[in-house]
Amino acid sequence: MSLLEVRNAVVSFRAGDGRIRALDDVSLNVEKGETIAxxxxxxxxxxxxxxxxxxxQRLDSGSITLDGKPVDGVKAGQAATVGMVWQDPFASLDPRWRIKDIVKEPVSLARSNENVGQVLRDVGLDEGMAERYPHQLSGGQRQRVAIGRALALRPPLVICDEPTAALDLSMQAQVLNLLRDLQASIGCAFLYISHDLTTVRFLADRVAVMYVGQIVEFGPTEDVFNRPMHPYTAALMASAPTLDRLGHLPDPAEGEVPDPRSLGIGCRFAGRCPRVEDICRAEKVPPIDRGAQVALCRFPIE
Ligand SMILES: Nc1ncnc2c1ncn2[C@@H]1O[C@H](COP(=O)(O)OP(=O)(O)O)[C@@H](O)[C@H]1O
Ligand SMILES: [Mg+2]
Structure with a gap:
């Protein structure tokens, strides 16, 4: 049994006079201790x-299980199972609370006796920070607090949604190293969301590449980077990052990203794909696998 199992998840939102599928048949598993980007x-x-x-977020259809139990709304004590680190540590920490109360919140909810000073030391902060407010900390320190809070109960799964995107480059490296060290000592799994390929390669065991609501490729990190199967992944990998694009995904291909409100049955990348054939637009794309690596493409790269 996987630690996290997402099966055929569909989430749609109303958008103008139509609906968009933000998740369209997304399946993904995370094993204990593993880092999935x-x-x-x-x-x-x-x-x-x-x-x-x-x-x-409720699913329109499909299922999500954590340790075999269905995820259905937010439950009390959830912080013991899933830790969450959001992109912007300023927005995610309540400005009116002292650091000690922010750290203690999930801890006391789960009636644990975890010590705030220890949590702060674990993330490389001075215990004296406990009495301060978020605005008295730097961006990097705030993200350390957010990480400390997320990991305080040693949850088996931690989700990081672009945790370094709001930080400057030197802070990004420190926070990444911290995440990696904590993972090694706690043994948790990471679901690490990012648009920065360099950090993904540094951290992840396996990578899922998303395009317009679908996972178009999923596999071991080095395979996906060195031998991508999906033309979209290949285009991403081929466009080397430059200084002015650091922290952003390169624009991998000419052509239009489809309007998510009016998607046909066929491949979403067809309008930008160098390998496209008529059948790609006309028919639903079957997943094709090469061992542990899977791509949503009828004509994957050999
Ligand atoms: N609450 C919402 N209501 C309507 N549309 C939403 C909502 N949340 C996300 N979306 C739309 O769903 C799509 C996916 O959004 P999101 O999951 O935030 O993407 P990402 O995190 O990859 O940038 C986008 O088109 C976004 O505009
Ligand atoms: Mg986002």
């Missing part, structure tokens, strides 16, 4: 996936 352009559905796993 989810990469994709802004708007492809990454945060919707995270919110669904947390029970903050």
């Amino acid at each position: 989810v990469v994709g352009e802004s708007g492809c559905g990454k945060t919707t996936l995270a919110r669904s796993v947390l029970g903050l």
Whole structure:
């Protein structure tokens, strides 16, 4: 049994006079202690996936189980099972609370005696920070507090939604190293959401590549980076990051990203794909696998 199992998840939202499918038949598993990265352009559905796993977003159809138990809304004591680190540590920490109360919140909810000073030391902060308010900390320190709070109860799964996107480059490296060290000592699994391929390669055991609500490729990190099967993944990997694009996904291909309100049955990447054939637009795309690596593409790269 997987620690996290997402099966055929569909989430749609009303958008103008239509509906968009933010998640369209998404399946994904996370094993104990494993780091799974989810990469994709802004708007492809990454945060919707995270919110669904947390029970903050109801599925139209499909299922999500954590340790075999169905996720159905937010439950008391959930912080003991899933820790969450959001993108913006300023928005995610209540400005009126002292650091000690922020850290203690999930801890006391679960009636644990975890010590705030210890939590702060674990994330490389001075115990004296406990009495301060979020605005008295730097962005990097705030994200450390958020990480400490998420990991205080040693949950088996921690979700990080672009945890370094709001930080400057030197802070990003420190926070990444911290996440990796904590994972090694706690043994938790990570669902690590990012649009930064470099950090993904550094952290992840397996990578899921999302495009317009679907996972178009999923497999071991080095295989996905070195031998991508999906033309979208290949285009992403081929466009090397440059300084002005650091922290953003490169624009991988010419052509239009489809309007998510009016998707046909066929491949969403067809309009940008160099390998496209008529059948790609006309018929539903079957998943094709190469061992542990799977792509949603009729004509995957050999
Ligand atoms: N609460 C919502 N209501 C309507 N549309 C939403 C809502 N949340 C997300 N969306 C839409 O769903 C799609 C996926 O969004 P999101 O999951 O935030 O993507 P990402 O995190 O990859 O940038 C986007 O088109 C977004 O506009
Ligand atoms: Mg997001």
